Amino acid sequence: MKNKLKQLFRSKVPVKDRVPFWQKMAYGLGGPVEGTAVWIPQTNLLPVFNIGLGMNPAMISFVLMIWRAWDGVADLLMGQMSDNARTRWGRRKPFIVVGAILTGLVLPIMWWAPRGMADWQTCAWLLGSGILFYTCFALWAMPYYSLHLEMTPDYDERTNITAYRAMSQMALNLLAGGILAWAALPMFSTHADGSPDLANGMRYVSIVLAVITIALGVLPGLFVKERFYAETRRQPKQKLLPGLKLTLTTRPFLALIAIVVTKLMSYALVGSLIFYLNAYYVCRGDIAQAAKIEWLRQAVLVGPNLLGIPLCTWLATRFGKHTLLYIIAISGMLHYLSVYIFFTPEHPWLLVVSFLFLGPIGSGIWLIAPAMQADIVDYDEWKNGVRREGSFAAVFSWTCKMTNTIAVALGGLLLVWTGYKIEYGSQQPEAVLSNLKTAYIWIPIGLLLLNLFFISKYSLTRKRMAGIRRDLEARRGAL
DSSP, rough: OOHHHHHHOOOOOOOGGOHHHHHHHHHTTTTTHIIIIHHHHHOOOOOOOOIOOOOOOHHHHHHHHHHHHHHHHHHHHHHHHHHHHOOTTOSSHHHHHHHHHHHHHHGGHHHHHHHHOOOOHHHHHHHHHHHHHHHHHHHHHHHHHHHHHSOOOOOHHHHHHHHHHHHHHHHHHHHHHHHHHHHSSSOOOTTTTOOOHHHHHHHHHHHHHHHHHHHHHTTTHHHHHOTHHHHHHOOOOOOOOOOOHHHHHHHHHHHHHHHHHHHHHHHHHHHTHHHHHIIISSSOOOOHHHHHHHHHHHHHHHHHHHHHHHHHHEEEHHOOOOHHHHHHHHHHHHHHHHHHHHTTTSSSGGHHHHHTHHHHHHTTTHHHHHHHHHHHHHHHHHHSSOOOOOHHHHHHHHHHHHHHHHHHHHHHHHHHHOOOOGGGGOOOHHHHHHHHHHHHHHHHHHHHHHHHHTTTTTOOHHHHHHHHHHHHHHHOOOO
């Protein structure tokens, strides 16, 4: 029995394909930069500028969409630039170091919008500061994502590397979940009665986020080896449009995009409704209590989510990436159905329990998708003869961020559709609360059913990837 357990959990990765621990750690610690640059603005821009400054939610949604449109252009240009770079330090590392520093320096600007401006003036401030910020972020992000795709040729070690990134991102979730609670602290209030001032509080929180961005963002550029650079530095430089066409006609990549989009949309479309449902349905208009519950939700989930990473890694390496994807979709459905039980004004703190179905397993999508992307890069090299990590990273990243943006934009419109009005304050009509609850449950379930269909269409299994690797090594040698 003891020997069977050892076999069950023993690493299948050959020693020659393993990435040293310290390199995996350095790479993984860069993961939270994605949170400070993407997750936190998209999750908190609406409540901070709507509840805190009274800005029209439709206008905030417009800002987010413009950010993502620009982000897409910057990602594609930076992905190609990184693929074609030939420096003494590699294709990725110089950009990662410089990009992290610039991203951190400009991060606070968007949150320091002057008070008292008209909505169109605040909108212009957000557009300008956001375009500057996401230009700097693309300089860091595309080389960072591309670096993961060339750290090892092993099918399972790619999942292990992503686990390190996921662990550090989970740690950031503890901070991210408390963002609104921190911003709502009385010490930041400019109101005479000491009531929460989200807009002013977020200004000072953004400075902390900037320091984190710089400190962690430079680590991958300083300490991670570019394993494939000796081979790729000899390949011809790629043109943008022909390379983009190849990327967008790679069938396994399109299947992965569909899987990730439907999963991401299932959460992000209604993600902005969580705080409203919490504040006005569960807490009956008590914003301070809702912020505390939101922080508790994130804090309580840290332990289970961290345990979920090794669990998902083991499931993927033992039973395959397809199996894990199916489990992720089903656990998401269980969360949304459980809202009928655990979202209750009589026991508001029970809200946290519902998210145990979503967090620990659901976060596995960000563990497995990058590993699948690395497999696709090998498939593309096998089929087309060149490695184009930057192109795939750019399209994948932009698709995820654009999906998030569209979802958040639609979420703002969805909020308007529910009938919510800030003028109602804590006395939102029962019809509004019912609409919030119905939208939060059934829209994601429909998207997760589509997700199950697209999972069945993804073709790069462990067996097929082993054959592709044999062909590649016979063609250009082992790396």
